Amino acid sequence: MSTMQHAWLGSYEVSSTTCTGLSFARHSHDECVIGVNVIGEEKVWLDRREFEAGPGSITLYNPGQIQGGGAAHGAPWQFVSLYVTADQLAADLGLAHVEFDRSLCVQPVLAQQLAAAVAGVLSADALVRGLNEDALVALLGEVVAVSGVRLPGSTAIGRGLVRQAQELLAAHLHQSLPLDQLGTELGLSKFHLLRAFQKETGLSPRQWAMQLRTRRAKGLLRTGVAASEVAHDLGFADQSHLNRHFRAAYGMTPGSYQRVLKR
Secondary structure, eight states: OOEEEEETTTEEEEEEEEESSOOOEEEEEEEEEEEEEEESSSSEEETEEEEEOOTEEEEOTTTOOOOOEEOOOOOEEEEEEEEEOHHHHHHHTTTTOOOOSSEEEEOHHHHHHHHHHHHHHTTTTTHHHHHHHHHHHHHHHHHHHTTTOOOOOOOOOOHHHHHHHHHHHHHTTOOOOOHHHHHHHHHHOOOHHHHHHHHSSSHHHHHHHHHHHHHHHHOOOOOOOOHHHHHHHOOOHHHHHHHHHHHHHHHSOOHHHHHHHHH
């Protein structure tokens, strides 16, 4: 018996599977495949060789490689998988070409972070999904690096470009500005934009936009605008999302804040 969650994130396909004794016939993919073993031992057959991948293992397959394997009959197995074309992964990371040099990387902390990010992008909450999509890009850079691919140097893009990114985010607060669209506007890969923005502000672009959205919500609430209207005007999914982020930032709900102001 197995359960699977599956989603498309623009150019990425992700899945999370919990099962017992699942096995796969020998096959190949057109995309790069990145797998993370969370629970259980996987026996892998890859291009005429065999190896085992336990919990905390990240398995990496280049397009066209013949692979197969799985968990022993009755054995519990939980894993997440990510599929992306080599061209797309290279573009997102600012590389001319991507080809994994290693098929198995035992990286428990990175594996856990990657699995958590995939769980986040499979969430029913749009804001949680978005934040984890950004995290996934940064983590893919780390995965590619430990696989033996050399990432471009962290050339400083300068505060000017980060400010431009902030201006674009502020101008689109009523809607979510995807990382790839922001990168295209600034002529940067998603990975480089994310890394530079986090270095300058301590936040991802999406996190920075959310704190600005929440701050502006506070200003509108102070003038007496209804919370439902504030949520709509500033691009929150609904009033409950405004409530959650406002409480996290200021320790009270929008309603409580407006009641305090009336005292």
